[in-house]
Amino acid sequence: MATYLEFIQQNEERDGVRFSWNVWPSSRLEATRMVVPLACLLTPLKERLDLPPVQYEPVLCSRPTCKAVLNPLCQVDYRAKLWACNFCFQRNQFPPAYAGISEVNQPAELMPQFSTIEYIVQRGPQTPLIFLYVVDTCLEEEDLQALKESLQMSLSLLPASALVGLITFGRMVQVHELSSEGISKSYVFRGTKDLTAKQIQDMLGLSRSAISMQQGRPLQTPEQPAISSRFLQPVHKIDMNLTDLLGELQRDPWPVTQGKRPLRSTGVALSIAVGLLEGTFPNTGARIMLFTGGPPTQGPGMVVGDELKTPIRSWHDIEKDNARFMKKATKHYETLANRTAANGHCIDIYACALDQTGLLEMKCCANLTGGHMVMGDSFNTSLFKQTFQRVFNKGYNGEFRMAFGANLDVKTSRELKIAGAIGPCISLNAKGPCVSENELGIGGTSQWKICSLDPSTTLAIYFEVVNQHNAPIPQGSRGAVQFVTQYQHSSMEKRIRVTTVARNWADAQSQLQHIEAAFDQEAAAVLMARLGVYRAESEEGPDVLRWLDRQLIRLCQKFGQYNKDDPNSFRLSESFSLYPQFMFHLRRSPFLQVFNNSPDESSYYRHHFARQDLTQSLIMIQPILYAYSFHGPPEPVLLDSSSILPDRILLMDTFFQIVIYLGETIAQWQKAGYQDMPEYENFKHLLQAPLDDAQEILQTRFPMPRYIHTEHGGSQARFLLSKVNPSQTHNNLYAWGQESGAPILTDDVSLQVFMDHLKKLAVSSAS
Amino acid sequence: PPAPGSAPADPSAPPPRALGPPPLGPVGAAPRAEARPCPEERECSVSADTVLAPLRAALDSCRPSVQKQVCNDIGRRLTVLEEAWAQGKLSAPVRKRMSLLVQELQQQHWDAADEIHRSLMVDHVNEVSQWMVGVKRLIAETRNLPDAATDGSAEPEPEPKTETKSGQEE
Numbered sequence: 030m031a032t033y034l035e036f037i038q039q040n041e042e043r044d045g046v047r048f049s050w051n052v053w054p055s056s057r058l059e060a061t062r063m064v065v066p067l068a069c070l071l072t073p074l075k076e077r078l079d080l081p082p083v084q085y086e087p088v089l090c091s092r093p094t095c096k097a098v099l100n101p102l103c104q105v106d107y108r109a110k111l112w113a114c115n116f117c118f119q120r121n122q123f124p125p126a127y128a129g130i131s132e133v134n135q136p137a138e139l140m141p142q143f144s145t146i147e148y149i150v151q152r153g154p155q156t157p158l159i160f161l162y163v164v165d166t167c168l169e170e171e172d173l174q175a176l177k178e179s180l181q182m183s184l185s186l187l188p189a190s191a192l193v194g195l196i197t198f199g200r201m202v203q204v205h206e207l208s209s210e211g212i213s214k215s216y217v218f219r220g221t222k223d224l225t226a227k228q229i230q231d232m233l234g235l236s237r238s239a240i241s242m243q244q245g246r247p248l249q250t251p252e253q254p255a256i257s258s259r260f261l262q263p264v265h266k267i268d269m270n271l272t273d274l275l276g277e278l279q280r281d282p283w284p285v286t287q288g289k290r291p292l293r294s295t296g297v298a299l300s301i302a303v304g305l306l307e308g309t310f311p312n313t314g315a316r317i318m319l320f321t322g323g324p325p326t327q328g329p330g331m332v333v334g335d336e337l338k339t340p341i342r343s344w345h346d347i348e349k350d351n352a353r354f355m356k357k358a359t360k361h362y363e364t365l366a367n368r369t370a371a372n373g374h375c376i377d378i379y380a381c382a383l384d385q386t387g388l389l390e391m392k393c394c395a396n397l398t399g400g401h402m403v404m405g406d407s408f409n410t411s412l413f414k415q416t417f418q419r420v421f422n423k424g425y426n427g428e429f430r431m432a433f434g435a436n437l438d439v440k441t442s443r444e445l446k447i448a449g450a451i452g453p454c455i456s457l458n459a460k461g462p463c464v465s466e467n468e469l470g471i472g473g474t475s476q477w478k479i480c481s482l483d484p485s486t487t488l489a490i491y492f493e494v495v496n497q498h499n500a501p502i503p504q505g506s507r508g509a510v511q512f513v514t515q516y517q518h519s520s521m522e523k524r525i526r527v528t529t530v531a532r533n534w535a536d537a538q539s540q541l542q543h544i545e546a547a548f549d550q551e552a553a554a555v556l557m558a559r560l561g562v563y564r565a566e567s568e569e570g571p572d573v574l575r576w577l578d579r580q581l582i583r584l585c586q587k588f589g590q591y592n593k594d595d596p597n598s599f600r601l602s603e604s605f606s607l608y609p610q611f612m613f614h615l616r617r618s619p620f621l622q623v624f625n626n627s628p629d630e631s632s633y634y635r636h637h638f639a640r641q642d643l644t645q646s647l648i649m650i651q652p653i654l655y656a657y658s659f660h661g662p663p664e665p666v667l668l669d670s671s672s673i674l675p676d677r678i679l680l681m682d683t684f685f686q687i688v689i690y691l692g693e694t695i696a697q698w699q700k701a702g703y704q705d706m707p708e709y710e711n712f713k714h715l716l717q718a719p720l721d722d723a724q725e726i727l728q729t730r731f732p733m734p735r736y737i738h739t740e741h742g743g744s745q746a747r748f749l750l751s752k753v754n755p756s757q758t759h760n761n762l763y764a765w766g767q768e769s770g771a772p773i774l775t776d777d778v779s780l781q782v783f784m785d786h787l788k789k790l791a792v793s794s795a796s
Numbered sequence: 797p798p799a800p801g802s803a804p805a806d807p808s809a810p811p812p813r814a815l816g817p818p819p820l821g822p823v824g825a826a827p828r829a830e831a832r833p834c835p836e837e838r839e840c841s842v843s844a845d846t847v848l849a850p851l852r853a854a855l856d857s858c859r860p861s862v863q864k865q866v867c868n869d870i871g872r873r874l875t876v877l878e879e880a881w882a883q884g885k886l887s888a889p890v891r892k893r894m895s896l897l898v899q900e901l902q903q904q905h906w907d908a909a910d911e912i913h914r915s916l917m918v919d920h921v922n923e924v925s926q927w928m929v930g931v932k933r934l935i936a937e938t939r940n941l942p943d944a945a946t947d948g949s950a951e952p953e954p955e956p957k958t959e960t961k962s963g964q965e966e
Contacts, residue, residue, distance in 0.1 A: 178921045185917040185932060210865055265936055269869050272929040418918055659819050698818050712818040 033547050033604070044145045044528045045075030046512075047643050049556050051547035052535045053494065055444075055502045059537035060494035063544075064584040066448070066469065068491040068556045070643050073514040073526060074432055075145075076484040078425055082147040083137055087525055090114040091121050094462060097440050100529035101141045102509055107131050115509055116440055138527070148525040155521040156313035158433065159261060159374075160187055161194040163302050166281040167291035168322040168408070172381070175409035176320055177275050179417050184268050186421035188429060188519055192261040193271060194305070198298035199281025199291065200327065204233060204305065205274065207262045213274055218301060220294020223329040223361075226368075229304035233260065260305060289335050293323055295387070296330020296361050299376070299394070303369050314433025314517045315374040316400065316481065322380075322408070324387040330361040332387035341385045344623045344631075358390040366393040370455045373434045375400040375481035379417065380629075381408045388629040392636060399435075399453040399481035402636045403732050404629070416733040424484065429519030435479040437488070439463065440511040444496040444534070447475050451559045452488035453640045454479045465493040470563055482516070485731075487642040489559045507531040545588060548604045554611035555646040562620045562635055570623065574616055581612045585791035596788040613754075613783045614651040614668070625751075634685065637732075645684055652683040652752050657719050659711075669754045669780075670773050675741070680719040681749055684734065687723045688748045691740035699740075754780045842895045844881040848874065850898045851934060858937045866933065873930025880927070890920050897931070906939040 033051060041047050048069045054060045060067055088099040095117040102115040107130060110123045123130070130136055137143050162180060166173065187193065195205040202218040216233055218224070230236055264271075285291045302317045324332045324341055332354055333341040342352035369376055375398035380386040383406055395402040401420060405413040424430050436457070439447055446465035449472030459476035469491035471477065479486065492510070496502060509531040518524050535543050557580065565573045584605075591599040601609070619626050619634045626634070638649055656666045657678040666672040666679075673679065675693035691699065695716075698704075704713040727733060739745035755773035778786075851874055859867050880886055886894075893916055900909040913932050916924050 178925055181925045181929070182917045182921040184929065185914050265933075269866075269873070269929050269933055272925070276926070694815075697815050701815065701817075703818050708820060709818055711820075715818075 033549075036547075037549050037552075040530070041643075043142075044530055045072035046070070046528060046530055047549055047552035048532065049549055049553040050532075050544065051549060052533050052540075052544045053508055054537040054544055055494070055534040056496050056498040056500075056537070057494050058498045062537070062587060064580055064587060065548075065553045065557060066491050066560075067445075067494060068469075068489060069510075070487050070489055070552055070555060071512055071528075072485065072487045072642055073435060073437060073479070073512065073528075074482060074484050074486065074516070076424060077145065077147075080143075080145065080147060082149045082524065084149050085126070086150050087138070087148050087527060088112075088121075088124060088127070090117060090119050092117050092119040095119060095440070097511055098513055098525075098527045098529070099136075099138050100511060100527065101139055101144055102507075102529055102531055103139070105139060116442055116511065144530060145526065145528040148527070149518075150523050150525060152523045156310070156517075157190055157192050157263070158188055158517075158519065158521065159192045159194070159306065159310055159313065159315035160264075161196065161261070161302055161306060161315065161317045163196045163198065163298050163317060163319045164278070165293060165295070165319075165321040165323070166197050166199045166278060167285075167293050168280065170280060172322060172408045173278070173280055175407075175414070176322075176381075177278055179408065179414055180275050180320075181272050183417065183421065184264060184272060186418070187264050189265055190521070191264050192310075193264045193267060194261040195271065195274065196298055196302055196305075197278060198294050200283040200294065202294055202298045202301055204260060204301060206259045207267050207271060207274075208259070213270075218297060219328075220292065220297045221328045223297060223300055224304070226304040226307050229301050230308035233305065233308075235305070235308045261309060288337050290323065290326050290333070290337055292327040292335055293321070293325050294328045295319070295321055295325035295391075296358070297328045299330070299362070299365055303365050303372075303374070303376075306374050307368065307372050311372045312434070313373065314481075314519075314521075315372075316377055316431075317369065317374060318377045318379065319394075320379045320408070321382075321386055323382050324385060325358070330358050330387075330390070332358050332390050341387075342389075342628060344626075344628055347628060355390060358387070359393070362391045363393045363397075366397040367455070369394070370398045370478060370480050373478070373480055374398065375433070377401040377403075377420070379403045379405075379413065381405040381410070381413050383407070385627050385629040388632045392632040396453055396636055396639065397455050399479045399486065399640075401481075401732075402633055404633045412733050412735065415728075416731060419731045419733070422731070430483040431519055432482050433480065433517040433519075435482050435514050435516035436476060437479060438476045438513045438515075439490060440475070440513070441492065442509045444494060444502065444508050445510065446493045446495050448472055448491040448493045449474075450477050450488050450490045451563050451639060452477075452479070453482070453486065454488060465495070467493055469560065485642050485645070486640055487646075488640075489556050491556075491560075501536070502534045505533070507533050545602060546604055548588075550605055550608040550611070551643060551647055554608060554615070554650065555643055557612075558615050558620070558646070558650055559639060561615065562638055565621055566635075570621065573621060577612060577616065577621075581609060582787065582790050584608070585787060589791055591788075591792045593794050594792055596785070596792050599788040599792055609784060609787055610780060611647070611650055613780050617752075617777065618650055620649075637684070641684075648682055649684045652681050654753070655680040655682075655719070655722070657715060659715065663718060663722070667754070668752065670750075670757045672753065673749070678715065678719050679749065680722060681752065682726060682734075683748075683752065684730075686735045686737055686748055687726055688737045688739065688745075689719050689723060690746060690749045693741040696740035696742075756781060842891045844878060847881070847891075847894050847898050848878050850902055851877075851931065854901060854934055854938045857941065858934070861941060862937050866937070870930045870934050870937075873927040874934075877927040877931070880923075886923055887920070890916060890923050901935060901938065904939075906935060909935050 037047065037051065046069050049065050050063065050067050053067060054063055090097045095114060097114050097116045099112060104113040110127065111120050112123060113120050127136065138146050168176065197203045198220065200220055202220055203215040206214040281291060283292060299319060306315050326333060326335045333339065342355060346352045347355065366376065376394040377400040378391055378395050380388055388402065388404065394400065403413065403416050422430050441447060441463045447463050448465045449468050449470035451470035454471065454477040456471050456474040457476040457478055459474045461475055463475045464473060509529065511527065511529045514526045516524055537544060561573055561577050564576065588605055589599050589601050615621065619631060620638050623631045638646060652668060654666050654668050654672055655663050656672060657663045658676055676695060677692045678695055679690040681688040698712060699716065703709040704716055723736065727736060737745050737748055750773050755775050755777055756779045757772045759772055759774055855867060855870055855874065893912055897909050897912040900912065913928060913935065917928055
């Protein structure tokens, strides 16, 4: 049997898809007994440097309820120029352009190596990309200066044809009219009163003329310069003036008395931004980029009052129902987020402050639209500056990585239905034969909209096997899924990425071992984790953990080999062996454990977890630990307290932090200054090695991780100590045969204890 | 790289009341990525004029076809650049890269010049933000001049922009 690991990897590289199961149980009943649902992680715009796009329209199945795209799984009659849709079996005529095809002259979309293929299509006029800066001026002088410089810098990084706009806010909200001459003007709004989209458009003088209403087309600057171009101008025309305008921005002039927070009208500022774009450029790629240095304290969407003695809500407050503003504020931002997503725009949040800024209430703005969420201590840090630069990163082909307005349509063969999706998207409420009544994640649809995405954006899509138990599936037949993503490329081109995949069905009764062998434990862990984190948004924390534990026990009962009531006999096959460990670390992760994090921090972590690809998601669940010592080359080691040794340097990558930890002896050598002595140059090299490796990660990842350099006994060592499996604690210090390693002072269970409990429960005939 | 002959640290060694030294390594081991002496620092003798003169010449060539206010704006910023240079406010890397930018501009390598401007904005924004947008605009306008040759790269000559037309209407 070929290794499934290779199969899994090849498929991921080619199609950007990882399934929890790669051989599918052929009946609904059996599928539910598998515990882990049939689901996949999909990276719709996975970077494929070897995939040149084709410049023609995709061929579609003619059945109106199907419209699947021609793909390598379709049967083709080259003589009669007919093809049979593999989803609905409709026979379709090839369009005239395909008259010359034959077995030896296949179009690309029929070749197996093009299971993923990209089309560039001409569909209407190209609409510009828009970048609307929404800037908080209630910042400290240094912070504001750094932010201004970053914004000025970003003007050089924008796509040349992009439109830009500027809204600043503090106690009032100012919409700046951008003109290339004379006095700069702005429209000022009170920050206390929310306005409808129509009111905003009227006040800004944006009401559409009757003519453009009849034409029903989006307004375009060259033809109607008077209407929209006052607030949104092409960057190549307005860059000098906007640079000056940004340079002249002042701190919010309203004085802040002792014991008070500045009055910050974030809710109204965002509302105006959304209304402005809604009225001028609906349905084109746009980023509303919110830069904020503190919580909203005024008007709709306020998260805390202006008295400093009233702290911003903590998890404790929320649990005790003591967060007065939370519900109303969340509703305000949810309404804005839904409107923004419906318009095809996205909202980025760049929040830099020492205290919380209201990410908990505002998170839907980024989560529903696919916008970014960046959290830092100050705009005057390299974490913010470099992360912000990376928003405008280009891929290896010199094109911007950001893409807009994606519409993902999923089709399945008739034995499967779609239960839902979890990721930075909204539902398009597309009903049809593929849609299941049982919802997992965002369900009730086979289409979702992702307003902003890049080559790493990954959705989790959950399926349901609907084939009845007594309706056997023919031997050797395969189920199929097609993912069709239409989107606006950064060059304003409209593109369509089509991925069609298939897997074998198998009868779970007689062929369980095949199904087992094709289990992808990494994908399954991330898919279950996303379900858990999704639940955690609406359920109590302990309930989510109980659910996760129950699923794990059931999985072990089904797939473990054991003798009843004999825990020591319990074994898991290789394709399942890491799964319990992933679940152990997931239970301890900041995604499910909110203790020790603020609500904003939890929202930030969950935001990134719901959109990263599999590799990064696994790092988040179970951080990677590397050890550097004189005993050999750098190597990955167990995420365990026994890995913490005095003569080692550890590098831990949690995705959000890079922690370098010097063991006790190393730290003492460093304090003694051995690295400065020429004869101990190798010690200097040893100290430098993890720093170099850390830099590689720090320079490339989005968002840039926090960099923590600490040592044995340092207060920041807690970042490492709280993550490692506490196999040695103050409770078992004198247990048998324990190698050295730092005991962790915790009452958390260790992986060993967890596994012991798990085995006991799995083999018990009482469960 | 660890010393091959070093004795492994003894895990049960007593607490470092007497802290022994780290294991010795071979002296003069292969140097790791030491910071190379910055090449820009060796040649910091770029004169202001070698940069400013070609920029002003490019600006002059734009004056017939580009809006007067835009040209004046660019000119103003070139003056800011000149003053900053004269007062020694610009670091060596900035001066060096500006001279490279100007060379690319003179050879009509528009994309390369643009790339250098971007890298300066990203790496040295606090030094260049006041005037760099003028240089950026100068590159864009010079490249659009009717008699400008196309870049050596595959970048097609951009169409005369409608915005320029509407600008002239104002």
